[in-house]
Amino acid sequence: MKTIDLGQDIPGLSLITDFITEEEEENLIYHINQGQWCGLGISPNPELKRRTQQYGHLFSYRYRKVLEEYGELPDFVKSIVQRIMSNQLMPIHPNHLLVNEYNEGQGIMPHIDAPALFGPAILSLSLLSACIMKFMNPSNGHQVDVVLPRRSIVVLTGDARYNYKHGISKDLMETAPDGQVIQRKQRVSFTFRQIIAWEVPTDEDGCGCKKNKKLDQ
Ligand SMILES: O=C(O)CCC(=O)C(=O)O
Numbered sequence: 001m002k003t004i005d006l007g008q009d010i011p012g013l014s015l016i017t018d019f020i021t022e023e024e025e026e027n028l029i030y031h032i033n034q035g036q037w038c039g040l041g042i043s044p045n046p047e048l049k050r051r052t053q054q055y056g057h058l059f060s061y062r063y064r065k066v067l068e069e070y071g072e073l074p075d076f077v078k079s080i081v082q083r084i085m086s087n088q089l090m091p092i093h094p095n096h097l098l099v100n101e102y103n104e105g106q107g108i109m110p111h112i113d114a115p116a117l118f119g120p121a122i123l124s125l126s127l128l129s130a131c132i133m134k135f136m137n138p139s140n141g142h143q144v145d146v147v148l149p150r151r152s153i154v155v156l157t158g159d160a161r162y163n164y165k166h167g168i169s170k171d172l173m174e175t176a177p178d179g180q181v182i183q184r185k186q187r188v189s190f191t192f193r194q195i196i197a198w199e200v201p202t203d204e205d206g207c208g209c210k211k212n213k214k215l216d217q
């Protein structure tokens with residue numbers, strides 16, 4: 001495990017490499033392969049252009065609110081959550097786990113995770129394939145590309161969480177700022193978050209984007 005503080009590029013951004021072992025990665029993939037996927041026409045969240053699974057709570061992208069509490073995060077992530085807490089990566093226990101699958105040619109549009117709904121730390125664990133996460137501050141256009149290696153966890157707090165959009169391109173091949181070429185294969189990510197409210201107050205735009213615009217597809 002090695003912590004890389006990226007605060008010089010974007011305040012509040014850090015990356016921990018080798019956060020999990022290869023055996024742990026295999027075990028996580030084994031368990032999600034037993035789970036129910038949604039997205040790509042399948043409810044809940046049929047409109048998503050990638051497959052997802054949610055644990056802890058069910059968040060609806062269409063209605064931009066939490067619809068249901070499922071209960072505790074599953075046993076197969078308990079040791080990972082303990083590691084998150086013992087390394088003080090989150091101020092409060094995560095109560096939402098979002099699993100995203102990106103096959104070749106799939107990505108996620110630049111977005112800010114709804115500030116009114118999710119807590120101050122957003123963590124994302126990368127499995128099976130590396131990718132580049134693109135950060136962009138809409139108020140000044142500042143852009144930073146960060147390589148997320150396989151089995152690393154990226155931590156977004158402060159500016160990185162609230163003032164920068166993050167997204168992942170659909171490109172099959174990407175070049176990192178250091179010249180490293182990343183060949184995208186199937187990537188699965190585990191995003192750990194704390195749900196702090198079930199819906200955005202009606203007079204507030206909780207996602208940092210235009211009203212009625214879909215949240216983060
Ligand atoms: O796949 C990732 O690492 C990021 C996912 C993400 O940003 C999200 O679902 O809000």
Ligand SMILES: [Fe+2]
Nearest residue numbers: 112113166216
């Ligand atoms: Fe996000």
